[in-house]
Amino acid sequence: MKNSPMEALARNSMLILWTIFALFPLFWMLVISFKSDAQMFNTTFVFDPTLENYQEVLIKTDYFKYFLDNIIVSGGAVIVSILVGVPAAYSLARFNFRGKEDLAFTILSFKFAPEILVVLPLFLIYQKIGLYDTYIGLIWVYQLITLPLLVWVLRGYFEDISVEVEQAAQLDGYKWYQIFFRILLPLVKPGLVASALLAFIFAWNSFTFPLLLSGFKIMPVTVASLRYIASDTVHYGQMAVAAVVTATPEVILAILIQKHLVRGLSFGAVKG
Amino acid sequence: MAHIALEGISKSFGKVQALRNIDLTVRDREFFVLFGPAGAGKTTILKTVAGIEFPDAGLVRFDDEVVNLVEPALRNVSMVFENYALYPHMTVYDNIASPMRSPLYRKDEAVIKQEVQKVADMMGIGSLLERLPSQLSNGQRQRTALGRCLVRSPRVFLMDEPLAHLDAKLRHLMRTELKSMQAEFDTTTIYVTHDYTEAMSLSDRVAIINLGEIVQIGSSDEIYYTPRNEFVAKLVGEPEINLVDVDLVSREGTLCAVFAGTDRCLPVNDDVAGVLSHSTIPKWRMGIRGLNVGYCFTEEENCVEGSVYNLEPIGNKAILTIKVGESLFQAVAPNDLRAELDSPIYLKLDMNNALFFNGETGDFVVRHNQAELVRGR
Structure with a gap:
């Protein structure tokens, strides 16, 4: 495809516009986090930067406890999803059993049920069976977010590997678990890494579930950020700090895996 | 080295009856060719012998021992798959070495190196050992798959159209090569093809398969001179009878x-x-x-x-x-x-x-x- 200079110009300016549109909220958040409450509403880009908000949030509150909670819950959810999702994806790809497509669709449908719709009955159930405000309870409910992604991406990867490759490995004298770790796992790795990290980010961002299904013992940062809204005033600076710190791991992860993310989600396991 | 017998093998995939009551005996050290049109059930027979497809009915015997319940790995067979079934993430070297690195057939790395080099030279892919399968042409992939099969000394070689993707000249060459290798290895071989020249030139005996049934078993002369019916007569020879x-x-x-x-x-x-x-x-x-x-x-x-x-x-x-x-x-x-x-x-x-x-x-x-x-x- 040949581009005329005009076309290139138009294309690039659209991209630049989009970049500004996408990145400005992040930038604005960063700016606010350095503003004192006094300058919050009467300055835009010119102000006296201060670290007061950071001091206030990171040192004087339990922020790191919330941060750790988020890591435990999101990380735990992704680990459980991998343990459950890899075999599930494999069986959906390889075996024919009754209700296979229904099952696969049910798993997918978790993804498009609005959280706010399912969270109320879950709240009542969790209260009754004692899962409310526990790590296990949150990790469990996070499966609604992380599992479908993993299962559907990996199913495609497993389907791309021909059965004969596994059969050849059997005839070469390998046991099923050796076939899995030596042959299958390396082939689905790009998909596994990409979908697991994406699932981690979704879990990390989750707000509705932890807001309603956990109380004071466990509080991920997404929920904890709300505490900077006091009854009389909103501490925008402190909220911004909480948000900046929360977003940092995601941004770093996304930048690190950017290449794999695009490849992993768009390519199959076996090229050529 | 083994004598292989199939007794009353039937197999269906859903509503499709792939094999109907197949009886077949492959003698020890015989080069046995399964020949028939596409979809006749040749590959299914091969996979049944390998143990990666389970027959719905019938017995598979290796040297009179029933192996229906023996795992594929323990049957000690070596197979070339029609779609190569190479491990995409391993180099040609590692692909060929794979059978000798498994717990069942483990060998020293020094022995492996020697054997792989020998087989690769025989297949004419000695210079491609560091490549991945995705960097090979179809013919080279097929030769790699053939190499992975021949690097072992199993009880039986199973070959599913191992020459189908080679160009005509190379196919002719490899056909000759296979024939002399067969004499040298002295191992039972079951060979699937839909090319009658391969069937005629390589075989000790040929089984003609159609629609999941054996139509005729015999030497290539028998097949050529006294075909059991018009179907067999049409299958063999160019131009068609x-x-x-x-x-x-x-x-x-x-x-x-x-x-x-x-x-x-x-x-x-x-x-x-x-x-x-x-x-x-x-x-x-x-x-x-x-x-x-x-x-x-x-x-x-x-x-x-x-x-x-x-x-x-x-x-x-x-x-x-x-x-x-x-x-x-x-x-x-x-x-x-x-x-x-x-x-x-x-x-x-x-x-x-x-x-x-x-x-x-x-x-x-x-x-x-x-x-x-x-x-x-």
Whole structure:
């Protein structure tokens, strides 16, 4: 495809516009986090930067406890999803059993049920069976977010590997678990890494579930950020700090895996 | 080295019956070819022997031991898959080395290196060992798969169209190579192909498979000279055998074959006539191969008049199609033959090589010199 200079110009300016549109909220958040409450509403880009908000949030509150909670819950959810999702994806790809497509669709449908719709009955159930405000309870409910992604991406990867490759490995004298770790796992790795990290980010961002299904013992940062809204005033600076710190791991992860993310989600396991 | 027997093997995939009651014995150290059209069930038979498909009914025996419940890995078989089934993330070297690194057939890395190099050189891929399968051409992939199969010394080699993706020249070369390797390895081999030249040249014995059933088992001579029915006759040989409805008429004491649209009498050999005249079959069909169809441009004795329908040069020879009455005959002609389309031509059939089939069932009945041609096989 040949581009005329005009076309290139138009294309690039659209991209630049989009970049500004996408990145400005992040930038604005960063700016606010350095503003004192006094300058919050009467300055835009010119102000006296201060670290007061950071001091206030990171040192004087339990922020790191919330941060750790988020890591435990999101990380735990992704680990459980991998343990459950890899075999599930494999069986959906390889075996024919009754209700296979229904099952696969049910798993997918978790993804498009609005959280706010399912969270109320879950709240009542969790209260009754004692899962409310526990790590296990949150990790469990996070499966609604992380599992479908993993299962559907990996199913495609497993389907791309021909059965004969596994059969050849059997005839070469390998046991099923050796076939899995030596042959299958390396082939689905790009998909596994990409979908697991994406699932981690979704879990990390989750707000509705932890807001309603956990109380004071466990509080991920997404929920904890709300505490900077006091009854009389909103501490925008402190909220911004909480948000900046929360977003940092995601941004770093996304930048690190950017290449794999695009490849992993768009390519199959076996090229050529 | 093993003697392999399939007894009453049936297998279906959903509603499709892939194999129906297959009985088959492969002798020790035999090169056994499964030959048939696409979708006949050849690969399924191979996979049943390997143990990666389970028969719905029937027994698989290795040296009289029933192996139905033996895991594929423990059967000690080595297979080339039609789609290569190479490990995409491993180099050619690691692919070929894979069987020797598994817990069952483990060898030293030094031995592996030596063996891989040997096999790779034999396959002509010695310089490609560091490449990944995605960086190879189809022919090179196929040779890698063949190498991975041959690097071991299993009880039986199973080969599913291992030469199908090679170019014609290389295929010819590898065919010869395989034949001599077979003699050297001295191992039972079951070989699947849909190419009749491979089947004829490599095999000790051939099994013709169609629609999940065995049609005929025999040496390549038996298959070629006395095909069990018209299906087998058509499968073997290029150009395809000419089949034409004939009436058997007795004229002046000799039995003649007369085909539609002519009144020319083609005398049948005495030994054949003996069988034919005692038969009660009402309808006959005669098969005659392109090689045995002669032609001339002037009328001679026992010639049938026809016209040139088509002349197709195919490199080292030409296929001449002659129209006689309503039927078409294909004959093998030298490449430099020149003939005007629709010009008159005379057909001279070599009745010594005519095959007679039951016109209703398509089953083979008799040919000249039958006993002698397939003797001692």
